Amino acid sequence: MVMPRSALRPYHHGRLRQAVIEAAVQEVEAAGAGHLSMREIARRAGVSHAAPAYHFGDKAGIFTAIATEGFRLITERIAPVTGGPDGFIQGGAAYVGFAVEHPGHFEVMFRPDLYRADDLDLIAARDAAFGVMVDSARAAVAAGEADDITGLVVAGWSAAHGFATLWLHANLQDKLGTDPAAFAATFAGGLVTLGEIARRQQL
Template sequence: MTDTRAYHHGDLRRALLAAALEAVGEVGPAALSLRDLARRAGVSHAAPAHHFGDKAGLLTALAAQGFDLLAQTLAEADDDLLEAGVAYVDFAVTHRAYFEVMFRPELYRADDAELIAARGRAGGALRSGVAALSSGGAPADTDRDSLAAWSIAHGFATLWLAGALPDRVGDNPREAARAVLRRLST
């Protein structure tokens, strides 16, 4: 994936994060093993500790990256609430590993400054999408509307990832999400 040439004087940190993303995608965030990451990166078992302190530290960095990526994704669909919701679900499915870490704060340090900043950016993108919509319709309560929009998109994404949805929903998350999210706009 990312540049893996320059160990011992370069981007071990980045390589470890890439390996972690891969590993989380394979075994989930809870079963992540630092020693496995070290093996994937070709370094000793204690190398990760130097860059991230412990497992929680590494997942904190991953979560922060994820929130930044989400903020960026949401910003691209900023003027259309429905599309922002679809983008949210699509993010969850496409970047499942990020998503699964981001909303499991017991696995990382929720008080990390960088993480809080990134999460704030994502939240801002979400709210501005809702605000854009309500300005075009009734004066509605933006707080409540953004909560409702976030909840329905997040719930659908979570249920999708958990495999909890019935088969009839199909296998196209964007399409299925659009149908459900439209329920809010009526």
Template sequence: MTAERAYHHGDLRRAVIAAALDVIAAEGPAALSLRDLARRAGVSHAAPAHHFKDRAGLLTAVAVEGHVLLSEALGETTDLRDLGVRYVRFAMAHPAHFQVMFRPELLRTQDPELLAARERTRGRLRRAVAGHGDDPALGFMAAWSMAHGFATLLLSRNLDGLLGDRSPEEAFRALAAELPLGAGAAVAD
């Protein structure tokens, strides 16, 4: 189905988000323009503004969708290594979402949908860290920092050559085993 046909069937919002994800994946969020996305969707240059108002609104919608997908990808696991692997897999599978989700300067940070979606993601991370270490907040930050940092380095190709024959998932599991998250936070296989 073409983007124009999707629009005529009432799916302009989805068509514009899909086009935005393509642009972000190929060129980064800085390359995003509502006018260009309208052209790609085969609609007037003002049509995307009906759904998103502006670029920040569109990027916020991408971030909301990303948090929903990430929360689903994390599932209910409480194993910290598995959680980190799921986080890295999400970043590899959804690099455009990942590039936008954690960039407050691009988003409407007080958007209610974004706040709710972000809290679902953080809630899953917090539940997995609960009971590990003496300070749950520090454990949460450490676990998230390690997974997010690894995923960011991976996507920016800074780990090329360092992974050797390991898959990113195997490398993250090994890294998590080497760097336990605080006293008593060693993660079990």
């Protein structure tokens, strides 16, 4: 009986798949998606350098798993608040909240060059998230003006997505401070003004 490996660590990790995803998300949040190293992740998880590839195939497989998990998480985050007539605005706030709380997932979700965009689980999760947004937009407008849904969804999604992205990447903090309630009010006021300008423009 040679020195049992189990004294050091078990041969079977047990939950390597989830451990790899967690380590990868941490790495993305700390250093950006570009600096993610499969071998470094394996080191952190205490497994050999080739172990992650068994579960995910390759690097794109890891990113695909992260993006899929991200779309599921954002759906869980948004869906509960989109019930009432103010659901669309609340949903937008939840969208931004998710991006701030899960910057690693958020970054990967919108970098299709990193993952396999034709993955079926990924597509299903993404479509589910989009469906929640459309539903909340539908609930926000009066029953008659249903034609406008697409424009509203895209405008609202763009505003929330743009704000989240700029917040994460472009030092928006310098302009708005760090108090969530204060910048939410500032942003909402800006949306009202922007809508008025756009309406004036249309006439």
